[in-house]
Amino acid sequence: xxxxxxxxxxxxxxxxxxxxxxxxxxxxxxxxxxxxxxxxxxxxxxxxxxxxxxxxxxxxxxxxxxxxxxxxxxxxxxxxxxxxxxxxxxxxxxxxxxxxxxxxxxxxxxxxxxxxxxxxxxxxxxxxxxxxxxxxxxxxxxxxxxxxxxxxxxxxxxxxxxxxxxxxxxxxxxxxxxxxxxxxxxxxxxxxxxxxxxxxxxxxxxxxxxxxxxxxxxxxxxxxxxxxxxxxxxxxxxxxxxxxxxxxxxxxxxxxxxxxxxxxxxxxxxxxxxxxxxxxxxxxxxxxxxxxxxxxxxxxxxxxxxxxxxxxxxxxxxxxxxxxxxxxxxxxxxxxxxxxxxxxxxxxxxxxxx
Amino acid sequence: xxxxxxxxxxxxxxxxxxxxxxxxxxxxxxxxxxxxxxxxxxxxxxxxxxxxxxxxxxxxxxxxxxxxxxxxxxxxxxxxxxxxxxxxxxxxxxxxxxxxxxxxxxxxxxxxxxxxxxxxxxxxxxxxxxxxxxxxxxxxxxxxxxxxxxxxxxxxxxxxxxxxxxxxxxxxxxxxxxxxxxxxxxxxxxxxxxxxxxxxxxxxxxxxxxxxxxxxxxxxxxxxxxxxxxxxxxxxxxxxxxxxxxxxxxxxxxxxxxxxxxxxxxxxxxxxxxxxxxxxxxxxxxxxxxxxxxxxxxxxxxxxxxxxxxxxxxxxxxxxxxxxxxxxxxxxxxxxxxxxxxxxxxxxxxxxxxxxxxxxxxx
Numbered sequence: 001x002x003x004x005x006x007x008x009x010x011x012x013x014x015x016x017x018x019x020x021x022x023x024x025x026x027x028x029x030x031x032x033x034x035x036x037x038x039x040x041x042x043x044x045x046x047x048x049x050x051x052x053x054x055x056x057x058x059x060x061x062x063x064x065x066x067x068x069x070x071x072x073x074x075x076x077x078x079x080x081x082x083x084x085x086x087x088x089x090x091x092x093x094x095x096x097x098x099x100x101x102x103x104x105x106x107x108x109x110x111x112x113x114x115x116x117x118x119x120x121x122x123x124x125x126x127x128x129x130x131x132x133x134x135x136x137x138x139x140x141x142x143x144x145x146x147x148x149x150x151x152x153x154x155x156x157x158x159x160x161x162x163x164x165x166x167x168x169x170x171x172x173x174x175x176x177x178x179x180x181x182x183x184x185x186x187x188x189x190x191x192x193x194x195x196x197x198x199x200x201x202x203x204x205x206x207x208x209x210x211x212x213x214x215x216x217x218x219x220x221x222x223x224x225x226x227x228x229x230x231x232x233x234x235x236x237x238x239x240x241x242x243x244x245x246x247x248x249x250x251x252x253x254x255x256x257x258x259x260x261x262x263x264x265x266x267x268x269x270x271x272x273x274x275x276x277x278x279x280x281x282x283x284x285x286x287x288x289x290x291x292x293x294x295x296x297x298x299x300x301x302x303x304x305x306x307x308x309x310x311x312x313x314x315x316x317x318x319x320x321x322x323x324x325x326x327x328x329x330x331x332x333x334x335x336x337x338x339x340x341x342x343x344x345x346x347x348x349x350x351x352x353x354x
Numbered sequence: 355x356x357x358x359x360x361x362x363x364x365x366x367x368x369x370x371x372x373x374x375x376x377x378x379x380x381x382x383x384x385x386x387x388x389x390x391x392x393x394x395x396x397x398x399x400x401x402x403x404x405x406x407x408x409x410x411x412x413x414x415x416x417x418x419x420x421x422x423x424x425x426x427x428x429x430x431x432x433x434x435x436x437x438x439x440x441x442x443x444x445x446x447x448x449x450x451x452x453x454x455x456x457x458x459x460x461x462x463x464x465x466x467x468x469x470x471x472x473x474x475x476x477x478x479x480x481x482x483x484x485x486x487x488x489x490x491x492x493x494x495x496x497x498x499x500x501x502x503x504x505x506x507x508x509x510x511x512x513x514x515x516x517x518x519x520x521x522x523x524x525x526x527x528x529x530x531x532x533x534x535x536x537x538x539x540x541x542x543x544x545x546x547x548x549x550x551x552x553x554x555x556x557x558x559x560x561x562x563x564x565x566x567x568x569x570x571x572x573x574x575x576x577x578x579x580x581x582x583x584x585x586x587x588x589x590x591x592x593x594x595x596x597x598x599x600x601x602x603x604x605x606x607x608x609x610x611x612x613x614x615x616x617x618x619x620x621x622x623x624x625x626x627x628x629x630x631x632x633x634x635x636x637x638x639x640x641x642x643x644x645x646x647x648x649x650x651x652x653x654x655x656x657x658x659x660x661x662x663x664x665x666x667x668x669x670x671x672x673x674x675x676x677x678x679x680x681x682x683x684x685x686x687x688x689x690x691x692x693x694x695x696x697x698x699x700x701x702x703x704x705x706x707x708x709x710x711x712x713x714x715x716x717x
Contacts, residue, residue, distance in 0.1 A: 196615050
């Protein structure tokens with residue numbers, strides 16, 4: 001959000017051509033298909049996409065959580081000279097939680113119900129370094145207090161059921177921060193929470209980023225949340241990045257019709273409502289057999305002959321760092337994306353299959 | 355939009371769930387005050403948006419309206435006819451007229467039944483169609499809600515979330531109801547699909563002369579569909595308002611906070627906006643804070659808020675709010691306010707103009 005940040009610092013984390021495939025009974029699911037992006041120090045990178053876009057699989061793969069006999073993972077994830085894709089389990093364990101932490105969507109199921117919250121935080125610390133019991137407990141209380149839990153000294157002895165949803169997510173964040181990691185991966189951290197609590201959690205993540213320089217990968221389906229906190233944005237669709245750019249690129253000069261559709265389908269409470277809510281026709285494709293060529297083609301009202309060839313993720317407009325996967329001529333897009341005075345995706349042409 | 359006669363009149367509706375303890379004799383030790391003296395009227399052809407966070411009682415209210423849960427007190431009148439106290443048999447014709455759509459399209463469809471059967475069951479059970487006529491009607495319904503009629507024999511798991519919600523809508527439509535209660539119908543869906551479902555519900559309303567009660571946990575979704583909106587907090591309606599006015603000028607601080615919590619997808623606007631972030635969590639409905647339930651989280655609360663329950667007050671804009679310190683109103687509007695006829699029975703009769711106006715504590 002601060003333009004004063006240096007233009008291109010050395011990335012903290014560099015993902016290159018990451019591919020994750022799962023062998024299932026029905027065939028091979030191409031969950032992430034050639035995903036590349038950098039996370040720069042102190043930045044909040046937003047990854048937006050719908051269910052099945054591959055955003056969570058990508059995040060979990062960064063942490064080595066998708067490894068299984070059924071999974072094929074290729075490409076690289078560079079973090080301080082280590083390739084997290086090739087790293088051994090032991091090496092990963094020394095990074096996971098200590099250097100890169102993750103919080104999940106559902107704080108109800110992420111905590112063990114039969115252990116005290118404080119003990120779970122201590123356990124996290126103990127996994128990486130020796131700490132005596134009292135120190136551990138003090139540290140846990142300190143951490144809970146730092147994420148805004150009142151009466152943290154007493155609260156460390158509570159069980160998860162004694163915490164509300166918002167407090168559990170705060171506890172998860174406290175646990176993730178226990179070893180002062182450099183990167184926090186937040187996978188839909190507010191989706192399961194009430195709106196007024198969502199605002200609290202996003203404010204907390206933002207202050208951690210500003211005060212500690214924590215690099216954050218924020219995964220969400222909500223572009224509104226992104227507008228609030230992110231510095232750069234990656235838009236994913238059907239296992240691929242379809243557009244990537246700065247916050248301003250994505251919101252004020254979006255290049256991919258899917259991004260237009262996402263922007264158009266959002267309700268803006270600060271503007272009078274349109275007569276009809278703009279929608280994206282159809283549904284995302286199956287990742288067992290994604291459509292050939294541009295994957296958004298079957299839902300795109302602007303598709304033309306060339307779209308049967310797969311477009312690469314390239315910088316097609318001047319702005320450096322703003323890349324997209326769309327064959328349309330960038331000079332036509334300004335007009336095409338204008339629907340009823342704002343950015344959106346027009347309704348599909350009659351007779352087109354959706 | 356001209357609206358017809360009152361279709362549904364809910365007055366002073368209460369639903370408490372007793373918490374019992376004791377081995378031989380069940381003693382009631384406490385109660386969850388899920389719905390606590392709620393009143394509103396729904397007119398024909400109108401959509402009422404019901405908004406509030408988890409635990410505010412919105413789902414319980416829906417179930418108490420159609421008598422799936424028997425209310426503890428109060429009255430629900432459908433077309434002038436009292437529903438509270440009716441037997442199952444007496445309720446049957448009413449249940450044809452009032453249908454529900456549920457939040458979770460994964461959990462609300464029987465996975466062992468074929469789609470045609472799921473949609474056709476209401477028709478069959480009410481003895482309205484059978485055999486090939488039933489199949490034809492179901493297929494028409496499927497087409498109307500945007501499903502392919504060839505998918506008649508498929509199972510729910512073969513459909514995506516959005517399509518499943520269409521199945522739920524087709525099932526609700528089968529009996530040609532007059533009122534559909536949609537309990538968070540799009541909360542579990544992706545944003546691009548949410549718009550499809552909302553537009554579909556909008557079209558069906560005109561085509562079938564439907565009235566809706568549309569429940570949601572944030573103010574973003576309901577804006578499109580609602581004519582009027584009721585905001586609930588801990589079992590009570592804190593504000594009732596024509597939809598258009600609410601978004602411009604919320605009166606209750608909680609409505610204001612809910613509006614503020616919905617992010618605006620425009621980084622420049624968002625950066626300049628001063629968000630009202632509420633502190634703390636929603637208190638337990640077992641032991642809600644005394645007087646105004648919201649005073650523990652309200653940035654403008656004063657002493658009176660923890661002593662006198664504010665009455666539901668009518669303002670000239672057509673809005674009604676239960677707050678001692680209403681927001682976004684001028685002194686004249688406040689002094690012209692009157693206590694609403696259906697203000698909760700436990701509320702005091704202190705009008706906002708009479709509440710002492712000490713400066714709000716700074717936080």
